[in-house]
Amino acid sequence: MTVLKNCSVGTFAKGLRAVGVIMAGGMGTRFWPLSQKEKPKQFLSLAGNSKSLIQLTVERVQAFIPEDGILVATGESLVEETLRHLPKAVVLAEPVGRNTAPCLGYAAVKVLNEVGDVPLVCLASDHVVDGVENLSRIYEEAAQIAAKEDVIITIGMKPVRPDTGLGYIQRGEQYAPAKSFAGHIYRVASFKEKPAFELARQYLASGEYYWNGGMFIVRPSVLLAALGKFMPEMAAVLEQIREAMCLADGSKQIKELFSSLQSISLDFAVCEKADNVLVMPGENFSWSDIGTWASWAEYVQTQFPQTEGNYGHQGSCFVQSENCAVLGKDRPVALVGVKDLVVVDSEHGILVCHREATQDVKFVVEHLAKLQRN
Amino acid sequence: MTVLKNCSVGTFAKGLRAVGVIMAGGMGTRFWPLSQKEKPKQFLSLAGNSKSLIQLTVERVQAFIPEDGILVATGESLVEETLRHLPKAVVLAEPVGRNTAPCLGYAAVKVLNEVGDVPLVCLASDHVVDGVENLSRIYEEAAQIAAKEDVIITIGMKPVRPDTGLGYIQRGEQYAPAKSFAGHIYRVASFKEKPAFELARQYLASGEYYWNGGMFIVRPSVLLAALGKFMPEMAAVLEQIREAMCLADGSKQIKELFSSLQSISLDFAVCEKADNVLVMPGENFSWSDIGTWASWAEYVQTQFPQTEGNYGHQGSCFVQSENCAVLGKDRPVALVGVKDLVVVDSEHGILVCHREATQDVKFVVEHLAKLQRN
Numbered sequence: 244m245t246v247l248k249n250c251s252v253g254t255f256a257k258g259l260r261a262v263g264v265i266m267a268g269g270m271g272t273r274f275w276p277l278s279q280k281e282k283p284k285q286f287l288s289l290a291g292n293s294k295s296l297i298q299l300t301v302e303r304v305q306a307f308i309p310e311d312g313i314l315v316a317t318g319e320s321l322v323e324e325t326l327r328h329l330p331k332a333v334v335l336a337e338p339v340g341r342n343t344a345p346c347l348g349y350a351a352v353k354v355l356n357e358v359g360d361v362p363l364v365c366l367a368s369d370h371v372v373d374g375v376e377n378l379s380r381i382y383e384e385a386a387q388i389a390a391k392e393d394v395i396i397t398i399g400m401k402p403v404r405p406d407t408g409l410g411y412i413q414r415g416e417q418y419a420p421a422k423s424f425a426g427h428i429y430r431v432a433s434f435k436e437k438p439a440f441e442l443a444r445q446y447l448a449s450g451e452y453y454w455n456g457g458m459f460i461v462r463p464s465v466l467l468a469a470l471g472k473f474m475p476e477m478a479a480v481l482e483q484i485r486e487a488m489c490l491a492d493g494s495k496q497i498k499e500l501f502s503s504l505q506s507i508s509l510d511f512a513v514c515e516k517a518d519n520v521l522v523m524p525g526e527n528f529s530w531s532d533i534g535t536w537a538s539w540a541e542y543v544q545t546q547f548p549q550t551e552g553n554y555g556h557q558g559s560c561f562v563q564s565e566n567c568a569v570l571g572k573d574r575p576v577a578l579v580g581v582k583d584l585v586v587v588d589s590e591h592g593i594l595v596c597h598r599e600a601t602q603d604v605k606f607v608v609e610h611l612a613k614l615q616r617n
Numbered sequence: 618m619t620v621l622k623n624c625s626v627g628t629f630a631k632g633l634r635a636v637g638v639i640m641a642g643g644m645g646t647r648f649w650p651l652s653q654k655e656k657p658k659q660f661l662s663l664a665g666n667s668k669s670l671i672q673l674t675v676e677r678v679q680a681f682i683p684e685d686g687i688l689v690a691t692g693e694s695l696v697e698e699t700l701r702h703l704p705k706a707v708v709l710a711e712p713v714g715r716n717t718a719p720c721l722g723y724a725a726v727k728v729l730n731e732v733g734d735v736p737l738v739c740l741a742s743d744h745v746v747d748g749v750e751n752l753s754r755i756y757e758e759a760a761q762i763a764a765k766e767d768v769i770i771t772i773g774m775k776p777v778r779p780d781t782g783l784g785y786i787q788r789g790e791q792y793a794p795a796k797s798f799a800g801h802i803y804r805v806a807s808f809k810e811k812p813a814f815e816l817a818r819q820y821l822a823s824g825e826y827y828w829n830g831g832m833f834i835v836r837p838s839v840l841l842a843a844l845g846k847f848m849p850e851m852a853a854v855l856e857q858i859r860e861a862m863c864l865a866d867g868s869k870q871i872k873e874l875f876s877s878l879q880s881i882s883l884d885f886a887v888c889e890k891a892d893n894v895l896v897m898p899g900e901n902f903s904w905s906d907i908g909t910w911a912s913w914a915e916y917v918q919t920q921f922p923q924t925e926g927n928y929g930h931q932g933s934c935f936v937q938s939e940n941c942a943v944l945g946k947d948r949p950v951a952l953v954g955v956k957d958l959v960v961v962d963s964e965h966g967i968l969v970c971h972r973e974a975t976q977d978v979k980f981v982v983e984h985l986a987k988l989q990r991n
Contacts, residue, residue, distance in 0.1 A: 575966035577981040580974025592949035600954025607951040
């Protein structure tokens with residue numbers, strides 16, 4: 244096992260003007276049979292190439308942040324796997340999962356200690372983007388603004404359907420940054436939880452709402468100040484963690500302190516209350532959080548259209564079949580006379596799932612766990 | 618490679634009163650991904666247990682014929698695999714496939730040479746039966762009659778549905794065997810090719826028709842006499858083969874002779890014309906030729922009913938799924954939100970097929986062959 248110096252591995256490059264913070268604590272099993280406890284979604288190659296989602300996430304900021312300018316916050320049990328995917332990154336271990344507010348607060352004090360008060364570009368580790376260069380430019384512009392102004396910038400994805408599986412950001416009045424800026428940027432009027440369909444339809448129609456992709460661009464000092472204002476207890480503990488980080492043997496203490504933090508999202512803890520939160524519209528790229536096998540299928544079918552709406556790896560074979568997506572490796576997978584299926588072949592098992600039932604894959608995981616116990 | 622003494626391997630037991638003749642020349646690929654050129658259907662375990670279909674076929678006659686009283690006629694390339702399944706059987710190699718008339722004629726001269734004029738119980742190698750003991754008793758009774766009388770006895774399976782995938786046997790007047798016999802036995806009025814649905818329905822309704830399972834019980838001398846009458850050229854060549862079988866170096870000659878024979882079924886060559894063909898009704902057992910993955914699914918679901926009409930091996934898992942059959946080994950196979958599928962997991966590939974499309978599996982084999990060539 245890698246030795247964790249103060250709960251982290253690796254050191255930051257010198258002279259960084261921004262630090263990427265990748266939130267990679269996810270432990271989901273929605274992607275059985277590919278995802279496993281020791282290899283959750285962010286480490287899978289779900290974007291139609293050989294790279295893992297976390298590697299592709301890092302590539303989105305590499306135009307202006309090198310790999311050793313990346314801090315990956317993840318669970319202790321995932322540190323090894325993270326280093327396999329990002330050998331040069333700095334890996335910060337969370338002793339327990341505590342949602343995004345503690346995770347980003349922890350990252351903020353780490354960066355403040357070791358790099359300085361440079362903008363953090365905070366991203367989920369398991370989303371996909373098509374049109375990366377456009378999103379990268381937005382990140383860079385946001386980082387330039389956040390470097391000079393005490394604001395928390397979110398990126399709002401222009402919605403293309405009334406999705407009920409995502410949170411939304413409502414924009415308010417336009418905001419004029421000090422730095423001359425060609426694009427549009429707005430104050431955030433409100434954050435909305437996953438809406439019912441009718442409401443989602445209204446959000447889409449109004450043109451005032453964006454999908455919340457959980458991206459934040461903010462300086463550590465600004466984030467910690469906001470936490471100090473709205474989550475004083477958390478801010479106090481984070482300050483203690485910051486001090487413990489300077490001790491050679493602080494790691495045990497950090498674990499205890501971090502574990503004591505309240506599990507809460509940054510949206511809920513800070514962004515919904517703070518008045519310095521901005522939203523920068525993300526356009527000219529397509530984004531997906533790939534929440535289920537169904538959204539994976541939709542993504543690959545759109546990115547790599549094949550005949551009859553099917554998508555499959557080399558060696559897959561479709562006979563009288565439509566609108567199916569197959570993910571496998573070497574063995575042939577043949578679909579005959581079927582429709583609307585997602586089929587996944589892996590060493591751990593085979594999934595044959597109707598596209599509208601992919602949320603039930605969790606029952607498979609439960610069932611197999613029960614079988615193993617008996 | 619096993620050395621073939623006069624195109625055969627093994628020796629018959631002494632004092633046999635009947636010889637089982639298993640026709641195992643099939644080379645089908647309808648059972649991809651399980652069936653392969655070197656391992657066609659008769660060697661697969663499709664009856665819901667670990668035994669291959671050919672092993673189960675032999676078990677049906679073992680009440681009165683030992684394993685070394687069995688002659689398996691198969692292709693040269695399948696001799697090794699046959700011996701793996703039936704180490705004690707006598708294996709007769711067909712240099713080329715020539716349908717059932719040459720196959721059984723070849724077997725007849727072999728038995729006449731090495732055992733004597735005892736009844737042959739001729740069976741296909743790749744069918745399944747539930748209620749084996751009842752069918753075994755019928756074979757034994759038929760063999761007792763065929764031992765004394767110059768008749769060709771077929772077994773007619775009582776039809777349970779208007780199947781258009783099978784040939785039918787129409788019964789004629791009742792026949793009174795010399796040997797006192799409790800059951801019924803009839804002269805054959807006619808053999809019918811696979812009928813259209815409406816005709817099949819009439820056959821079923823009339824009660825006069827039976828499914829033709831390709832089973833014959835007949836003494837070698839009687840079979841060869843019938844061939845002499847209706848296929849004189851074939852009979853003459855078989856006589857030459859019989860002589861060559863007595864030569865230590867006859868194997869090359871036998872190959873040439875056998876290859877020269879006309880490819881034709883025994884039904885067509887002899888049974889439809891001869892007046893000494895009888896049909897013994899087979900009842901109190903269920904029989905299937907398992908012609909496709911669909912009929913395999915129907916068979917296992919009937920034999921091993923599980924909830925929601927699903928059938929699966931240990932480790933298969935059904936969530937919101939109905940009327941599906943899964944054949945696999947160790948890896949979990951999970952079906953979620955699907956209906957009416959046959960799913961097969963093997964080292965050679967994975968098949969996901971709608972039950973009504975299983976006849977299209979041949980296109981998968983063609984497609985993969987094309988992929989390999991390129």
